[in-house]
């Protein structure tokens with residue numbers, strides 16, 4: 588199967604087989620497009636196939652919140668790509684509530700499954716191949732919101748905080764094998780999921796004073812999906828060959844450092 592893109596950028600991922608979760612819109616779709624342009628063969632996933640899968644990428648429907656979903660995805664990666672050199676955990680999100688007491692047990696579990704355990708499970712399934720080859724790189728997409736956790740979104744930020752801690756520990760464990768693991772933490776980025784979340788939040792009586800990143804971001808605008816994809820591509824490429832265990836915050840300068 589040939590899934591090489593037609594872009595004109597540097598072919599920094601030429602010959603690499605990449606799996607990107609949540610690649611049908613927003614940040615994930617931008618990552619898929621940039622990876623294709625960089626010469627990678629790309630498989631992506633979402634719960635449902637849409638016409639928005641970037642041209643040139645392979646697609647398999649899977650719900651990464653479930654063990655069955657991650658197992659089906661790992662099997663598809665083996666079948667379609669023959670293995671994975673670059674793994675990007677991008678699918679994520681959660682619905683905000685009025686305060687933390689309104690977050691149900693089911694929603695806590697759902698947030699953990701989507702934003703944290705999906706990565707743990709999929710890494711466990713795909714790492715044996717990377718270990719055998721003593722090569723590979725993983726990028727976990729977290730959130731700059733971890734730096735300022737608030738009640739309405741605690742299920743989300745707590746899950747992402749766990750992801751960051753896990754990402755760092757995995758990086759240290761795998762560094763001797765030459766496998767690099769990093770995280771990217773976006774600030775407020777203009778995506779369908781991000782906009783929907785902010786609309787839900789704004790409709791709550793405890794909505795934060797500012798909901799428009801352009802008002803507060805030193806660089807004066809919301810992030811674009813490509814801004815985040817640039818960071819993911821950098822970390823996935825050999826340009827970041829001396830970078831592991833780090834969390835790159837891409838937020839227009841908005842958040843205080845952790």
Ligand SMILES: NC(=O)c1ccc[n+]([C@@H]2O[C@H](COP(=O)([O-])OP(=O)(O)OC[C@H]3O[C@@H](n4cnc5c(N)ncnc54)[C@H](OP(=O)(O)O)[C@@H]3O)[C@@H](O)[C@H]2O)c1
Pocket residue numbers: 608609610611612613614615632633634635636649650651652676677678679680701728729730731732772773774775776777778779780781782
């Ligand atoms: N946008 C922001 O402001 C922002 C800020 C900080 C962090 N982030 C993080 O950046 C990542 C991408 O966010 P985004 O704003 O681009 O999201 P988005 O616009 O909602 O897109 C999410 C993508 O993930 C897929 N997806 C969602 N749930 C899934 C599941 N259970 N299994 C498989 N695929 C699933 C979606 O497709 P289906 O719905 O069809 O499954 C879609 O392709 C997330 O991890 C998010 O937490 C975003």
